[in-house]
Amino acid sequence: MVICPRCSYEWQTRSTADMICCPSCQRKFSRPSPVVEVLMEKVPLDTTCDVCGGQNVELNLCRIDGEAAYVCEGCLTSRGAIIPR
Numbered sequence: 001m002v003i004c005p006r007c008s009y010e011w012q013t014r015s016t017a018d019m020i021c022c023p024s025c026q027r028k029f030s031r032p033s034p035v036v037e038v039l040m041e042k043v044p045l046d047t048t049c050d051v052c053g054g055q056n057v058e059l060n061l062c063r064i065d066g067e068a069a070y071v072c073e074g075c076l077t078s079r080g081a082i083i084p085r
């Protein structure tokens with residue numbers, strides 16, 4: 001989900017370009033960092049981090065921009081996710 005900083009229009013975009021254009025006011029702005037939601041912490045799974053590909057790490061089940069992903073602790077921190085306690 002993207003929110004236009006000018007007109008606050010909210011829409012879903014699949015674009016991965018750095019610059020996106022608001023369909024409402026046509027303003028171009030840089031893409032905000034993805035929204036990371038942590039669904040479950042430190043899931044004991046035999047899989048790799050979807051962000052860095054790291055193995056043998058404790059993975060957190062997350063939703064990044066609405067898509068499920070396994071993210072290691074390091075990537076989570078660098079993405080600035082807020083972990084609910």
Ligand SMILES: [Zn+2]
Nearest residue numbers: 004007022025
């Ligand atoms: Zn706009």
Ligand SMILES: [Zn+2]
Nearest residue numbers: 049052072075
């Ligand atoms: Zn990682």
